[in-house]
Structure formats: structure tokens, C-alpha cells
Amino acid sequence: MSDLMTNPPIEQMKPPRRTVGVTGWLRENLFNTWFNSVLTLLTLYGIWLLFVPLVRWAFVDSLWFSSAEACRDIEGACWSIIPANVSFIFFGFFPDGQQWRPLLTMLLLFALVFYSKDSKHWKRSLVIYWTLGLIVMATLMYGGVFGMPVVETAQWSGFPLTLMLSLFGMVFAYPLGVLLALGRRSRLPAIKSLCVVYIELIRGVPLISLLFMSSVMFPLFLPEGVTIDKVLRAQAAIILFTAAYIAEVVRGGLQAIPRGQYEAADSLGLGYGKTMRLIILPQALKIVIPPSVGILISAFKDTSLVVIIALYDVLKTTQVTLSNPQWMGFSREAYLFLALLYFICCYLMSSYSRKLEKDLHTGH
């Protein structure tokens, strides 16, 4: 016994130097087999070939704050197109001197989104904040009170329009999508077939055909003398389109609810409405939050399609800037800037959706 206790402690051996630290990491991840070594070297060479001219173009030979004339003499990128036109790209035809209003609207929206990110804040009060926020935003944009001149929706353009089309597209499409999903799962044949036809029809055609419908066909549907603004028509098309996709996502959530839940609700004597409202939907909607963020991302990207029916979203205002003879020929710089803008928004949303998926996973 005492032998065991008095054994002198063996000095711990250090791992071989080749397996730890930077060298170890390099050996492990980049040069562990001859194939990987060749692959790494080839990739590094490719990056070198591609990135050196790119960095040269974008950062070395480029101009950031200059006139358009100065840009004509350089080899590199002319980023000056962005600061010189930033207010038009972001706010489009919103009247000069009033552009603090869309700016404030956007900040308010971001604040609300940021506040809603935390699942601790998902309470009834959140709905009230959003309702209040939307009213304030609409007042800010439209004006007419507190000495703010009225700005018609036709003049709403640029980034606020992009945000509005995707946000309202989502907000109004969601209830419609839930109804469609319930209808598709309904036992009543007429309701079921109506919903199936609607969902499959919309999902089968490209968004652009719905936008065409809203711009050229929809005016024919209205009685004489009634006109609806072009922006609202496009908004309606986006809502109808998004609803079909939401319906499919929600249906997935409904299908994931075990039968026992329905039967338990039935045995408690709950009717259809109460079963859905109190038992099924709260569980199903929680499951589908992450894929819904995915739909929000594609709705956000898809709003750029309104360019084709000549609405002035942020992509169209950029193109208008590019058609100005002074700034003609700098498309790459402008489009890269827009790509960065879209990328940041979508990337934040998608990483949030991944985090949410992890947080909401309460199963075993």
C-alpha cells in the first residue's frame, strides 16, 4: 500500500513539438498528407494570382473621396461614386431636406429589430412596441402632422422602400400563410383543395410573373376610377408570393406535432379553434421560427426584383446614379457596395437564425 503512495511522481512528458503550436496546427490542417500539401499550395497560388490584382484595384490604385473627373485618370476602383451619391442611393426621390425622416425611420426599425432579437423580450409588450413603432414610422414617412410636409408613397424610394417591402411582406404574409397551412391540413375537401391549388400555383411560378401581374394586370381588375398605387400593388404581390412559402414552412411545423397532442385536446373537449390557438399553433410556430427567418432572408433578397417593374428600391436608385453621365462606367464599384450592404443584412439574419435554432432546441 505504502509502495503505491510513495511512488515518485513521473514527470509529465511534453507532447512532441511537431504536434502543437503553429507548426502542429499547420501539419494537422494543411499538410497532413501529400495530397493536402499539394492542394494547399495550389490554393495559395490561386489566391495569390487572384487577390493581388484585386487588392491593387480596390485599395492601392483607388480613389475614395474625389470628383468623377479625377476618377477618369486612374486604373483602380473609383469608390468616390458612393460618398458622392450616398443620399440618393439610400433615400432616392425623398425630398431634399426631409431625408432625416427616412433615416430616423430606419434607425427606429433597427432598434426594434435589435430589441426583438432577444427571446427574453418575446412578450405581449413586444407586439405593442411594434404596433407603436410602425405607427410612428408610417407617420414619419408620410408626414402631414407636426409641420412635416406630406410625402406620397410614390416618392418613397431607396433603402427604406427595400426594407418596407420585405418587412410588410413578411408581417402580412405570416397570418395568411398560417391560414393557408391550416387550410391545407383541413379535413374539408373544398377548403383543402382551394389552399393546395393556391400554394402550388404560387410556388410554381417565378415572382417576376406575379410582379408583372401587379403592374399590368391588376389595374384591369379594379372598377373604373379606382386606382391603387404601384408600390402598394407590388407590396400585395410580394405578400401573396411570400404567403405560399410561409404556408409550406408552417405545414412542416404542423406535421411535426405528434397526434397525441390533437387527441389530448379533443379529449379535453376543445373545439377546432381552441385546439389550434391554445395547443397546436404555439408549438408548431415555435418549431418554424428558424426556417421563417430563412424566408425573411429570401423575401429581403427578392424585393430587389421590383427593379424590373421600375420601382425605385435601393438597386434601382443605384442604377439611376449609374445612368448619370458623370458617373457612368463605375458600375462595378457601386454594385460591390450594394452587394456588401445586402450581404451584411442577410448574413446577420442567417447567423441569427442559426443561433435561434440552437437556443430553441429544447429536445433531448
Place this chain on the structure above:
Amino acid sequence: MKKLTVATPAELPQAVPFWRDPAKRGVLFQIVVLLSALSVGYVLFSNTQANLERQSIATGFGFLQNEAGFEIAEPVIEYSAADSYSRALTVGALNTLKVSFIGILLTLLLGVIVGISRLSHNWLVSRLAGMFIEVMQNIPILLQLFFWYSIFYEAFPAPRQALNPLPGIFLCNRGLIFGIPAEHPVHSSMLIALLVGIVGWWLLVRQGHKIQDRSGRIFPMHRLGMALSLLLPMAVWLVAGAPLGMDVPELRGFNFSGGMTVSPEFSALLLGLVLYTSAFVAEIVRAGIQSVSRGQVEAAKAVGLRPGQVLRLVILPQALRVIIPPLTSQMLNLTKNSSLAIAIGYSDFVSVANTTINQTGQAIEGVALIMVVYLCFSLSTSVFMNWYNKKMALVER
């Protein structure tokens, strides 16, 4: 003790009122919904009728026979402005099919490569693939199309200073121009030989399975089949005297003549569609391969299968079951996104239909045609999907 009262049948209500009977309530609800749907439809229809009459627009598809009067760049079949609208629309539909078909092939290739790279043990390669996927997925496809198109018409030089990345291939603001083998009658015979070879391959596979089932001997059917379908066209080519003539592009005046020209519109559309969709395909491929559990691979190695066999007989059949359904929907997305061609001026179906609407004012018919054509694509895809799901569904106890 209080006496329990039991209701006698006489005291029970004889008939349940209809608003308490779920079956009758359901029927009533359906009738109400159908009637309201019909009345909304009727109001829209009558409004439309009135509007059309007031603007004196004729309805119906009679206009399809009229002369189109506009040109279409790079038609697949012969077409001129004197042809009818129906011919123009056919050209548009064929253009859509052309860009979708080539796009799908390239997307599958690139998507599989990127998806496998994402799983690579090489840190650099896997990170690069991840970056590619994130960047491409998070930028709207329309913006990507505009970007690639702007590269063609702004960054590339005029034909006289055309970039020449590889001998015989030129890049300039007129598009991508490359040499092709000069036309020769042997080409059609080579195509027939290739088809014969593929049929032979298929027969060999059937025969090989039979031999393996009977004797357990593995017959090298794929190697033989591949050799057959490659060597047969080669043999035909050699018999014809091995014609080597090439149709090489040459600079004449301000443009190239000869060779094959791919327009900037088509190239930009194809590039945008392929890069955007392959990012989604890569994620699908990665998820599919990861869905096959390690135990399966280890078991396959344990029974002595070679790496190629492990991939072909164990991993792929299981991964494909996960991969194919979302993959088909991505292919369909690519076809639907090809309708964005209109934004950069490639004449796909939507673009031709839009021109038709603008010229004739037949908005309803035009939009209906667009929808019907795309519905045909998606319905045929879902028919294929149902067939595939039935074929591949796990047969469980």
C-alpha cells in the same frame, strides 16, 4: 343518499341542431368559403370585362398569329421579325430551356465540387468553400446578374484588344468567343456512334448484374461501357480520315468572325445563375453526405469493400435519398430565376412575353402564358419527384 337521475331517451333532444354538428357545420363553412371565392372571382371578372371593353382590347389568343415585328438575338431555331408571336414565344421558351439546361449541368458540377470541398480535411479549402457559399447565398441573384453583366460591358476591352486567356479563346465586350471544330459530315455519325456506345453500356450493366447475381463474379461493366462509348466515336472519326479542321475566330474589322460567340447577356446570366444556385447545391450535398452515419462507412470497410465501392454502394445510395429532393427544387429555382434574364436583356420566355404584352396590350393572356409555361416546368418536376420518392422510399418492416 340522493338518487341519481338518468335521462331517459325521451328527455334527450331528438336531433342535434345543425350548428352543433361538426359534419353539417363543415359543409356549411365550405359552401360559404366557396361562394365568397366565387363572388370575388365574379367581381374581378366583371370589372375586367368592363375595363377591357372600355379600352377596346380584344381578348383571346388570336394575336398569337400576328406578325411579331421584333428581332430576337441568338435564337435557337430560325426566327425573323416577320414571324408570328407564337413563333417568337417558342423561341423564348427554347432560350429559357437552353440556359436552364446548361446552367443545371454546370451548377451540379460546381455545387458538388464546392460541397465536397466544404467537407475537406484541408482547412484552407474548406474555409474557402464556406466563404463562397456564404457570399453567394447572401447576395440577391439580380444584383449578381447586373454585376457580371457590367463586367462584360465595362471591364472587358473592345474586340481589337480582346483578352486572350487561352489560345483560341477571346474575352471582350462582345462576349466570349472560342474556336470549334469546323463542320464536317462525320460529326453526325460520331453522335450516332456515341448513342450506340451508351446503349451498349446500358446492356453491359444489365448483363453484368445478371452475371454477378448468378455467379457472384464481379463483371467490370462500367469500365467496359465507358471505354465502349468513348472508343466507338473515336473509331468513326479515324475511319473518316480524322478531320482536324477548326473554325477559329479571327479579328475582321471591329469584330470577330468565325468560331462560336456566346453573347455577354447569355454569359452573365449563366454565370450568375450557376454561381448563385451552386452555393445552395453545395450546402445540400454537404448535408447529404454528412447524413450518412460513420458506422455505415466503417461497416462497409469491415466487410472488405474498396474505397470506390464504399462510395458507390454504401454512401451514395443513402446520401442521394437525402440530396435529390432539395436538389430538384434548386434546379427548379434556377429555371424560375432564369426569368430575370429580362433585366439584362437576354431573350428568355418572360422577356419575349413582356415585349408581346407591351406591343399588343394583351396583358392577361401574356401573364397567363408565363404562368402556364412555368407551371408546366414545375409540375413535370414534381411528377418526377413523386416517382423518385416512391422508387427510393425506404422499405421498412
